Amino acid sequence: MISFADRLTDAVQRAGSPACVGLDPDPARLPLPLLRDPDSASREALAEAVERFCCGVLDEIAGLVPAVKPQVAWFEALGAPGFATLERVVAYARQKRMLVILDAKRGDIGSTARAYVRATLDDRGPLGADAVTVSPYLGEESLRPFLEATAWGKGLFVLVRTSNPGAGQWQVGGEHPFAGRVAGWISSVNAERVGSSGYGPVGAVVGATLATEAARWRAAMPKAWFLVPGYGAQGASADDCRAHGRDGGGGALIVSARGVLYGAGVERAGAAWRAEVRSRADDFVHDLSRLQQPRGGGR
Numbered sequence: 272m273i274s275f276a277d278r279l280t281d282a283v284q285r286a287g288s289p290a291c292v293g294l295d296p297d298p299a300r301l302p303l304p305l306l307r308d309p310d311s312a313s314r315e316a317l318a319e320a321v322e323r324f325c326c327g328v329l330d331e332i333a334g335l336v337p338a339v340k341p342q343v344a345w346f347e348a349l350g351a352p353g354f355a356t357l358e359r360v361v362a363y364a365r366q367k368r369m370l371v372i373l374d375a376k377r378g379d380i381g382s383t384a385r386a387y388v389r390a391t392l393d394d395r396g397p398l399g400a401d402a403v404t405v406s407p408y409l410g411e412e413s414l415r416p417f418l419e420a421t422a423w424g425k426g427l428f429v430l431v432r433t434s435n436p437g438a439g440q441w442q443v444g445g446e447h448p449f450a451g452r453v454a455g456w457i458s459s460v461n462a463e464r465v466g467s468s469g470y471g472p473v474g475a476v477v478g479a480t481l482a483t484e485a486a487r488w489r490a491a492m493p494k495a496w497f498l499v500p501g502y503g504a505q506g507a508s509a510d511d512c513r514a515h516g517r518d519g520g521g522g523a524l525i526v527s528a529r530g531v532l533y534g535a536g537v538e539r540a541g542a543a544w545r546a547e548v549r550s551r552a553d554d555f556v557h558d559l560s561r562l563q564q565p566r567g568g569g570r
Contacts, residue, residue: 273466275402275426276496279524280468282337282370288556289516291372292332293500293528294341294360296321300533302544318352321345325360328532329367331549335556338370338401340498340526354397361398371400372498372524376430377417378406384416392417392425402426404476404498407453418460421472428498429457432488434478434505443484454491461494470496470522477515479507479525485514489522497523502555503530509558516562523562527555 283289298309298317306312306320329339341364346357364371377387389396391403405417405427417427432442432450442450454475461471471494477485479501489497497515501507502525509525516523531551 272422272424274464274468275421275424275472276470276474277466277468278401278424279338279370279426279496280470280521283521283524286335286337288336288559289521289524289562290336290552290556290559291338291340291498291524291526292328292336292531292552292555293374293526294325294328294339294345295528295532296324296345297533302541304542304544314349315352318346318349318356321349321353322356322359325356326363327545328548329360329364329369331545332531332552333367333369335549335552336369338372338524339364340372340374340500340528342528343373343375358397361400365399365401370402371398372426372428373398373400373403376404376406378409378413380409380412384413388416388420392420392423394423400425402428402474404428404430406430407456411456414456418473421464426472426474426496428474428476428496429453431457431475431492432477432481432484434480434501450488451491454488457495458492461492465494470494474498474524476500479512479515480505482507482511482514485512489514489517493517495522498526499523500526500528503527504533505529509561512559513562525559525562531555 298306301320301324305323346353361371373391375391391398391400407414407429431453457473457475460473464471474496475492476498477488479499499512499515512523512525
């Protein structure tokens with residue numbers, strides 16, 4: 272079984288870019304040709320518009336980016352029609368040969384954690400994604416069922432250092448910062464599971480706007496792929512993401528959601544909204560091309 276880390280490394284190399292597009296389908300921001308009055312639309316109508324939007328985005332970015340990151344909450348908010356849409360969107364992305372990283376931030380223990388694994392990663396389950404984001408707050412016990420899924424070629428991205436304003440107090444505050452302990456666990460687990468790519472199957476979520484901390488976390492987890500949200504609409508630039516990767520730019524998957532999906536150009540583009548999405552995705556990929564160059568003093 273080819274490991275998730277090796278599959279991700281290969282996908283990034285084939286695409287020639289570490290870009291990942293987040294699928295955050297906010298009904299209030301969909302192009303007008305798809306949905307004109309989200310406030311009065313039924314959940315079924317909203318889910319249909321979301322599906323048309325997400326699949327249209329996937330058509331435009333296929334072959335351009337190696338992975339997509341559906342934010343599960345936007346689909347779950349639409350109830351049963353939304354979850355059915357998520358199933359179809361995930362299947363369509365895989366049909367387009369893109370890796371799917373579910374942004375679900377799951378975290379629980381025992382049989383509940385195993386149920387989360389079946390729901391998100393198991394190919395016999397409803398989604399069968401390639402990887403999922405997980406919360407480590409309940410301890411190693413909550414991560415173990417997801418770790419077991421790496422034997423199937425699946426991956427997980429553990430929340431280590433997020434960039435929301437209130438995160439620092441809990442993640443890096445105090446005498447024994449929680450984020451550092453999680454990073455140590457990731458490093459030890461990956462050391463026993465390194466694939467041919469030089470990475471293990473357990474990745475870390477480290478925010479793009481944390482440029483001054485990134486080198487610290489990269490040194491703490493040298494064999495982990497980083498999932499790096501926050502590029503573009505949240506304020507981070509390509510240069511802010513440079514230290515998240517290894518020398519030469521490897522090991523960091525940079526995420527842009529709103530920066531590709533929306534903006535005034537997409538929302539006002541009318542029937543040309545797909546071309547606007549493609550243009551914004553092209554700009555995203557082009558900007559990240561600078562990260563593929565070795566940093567000065569590289570080993």
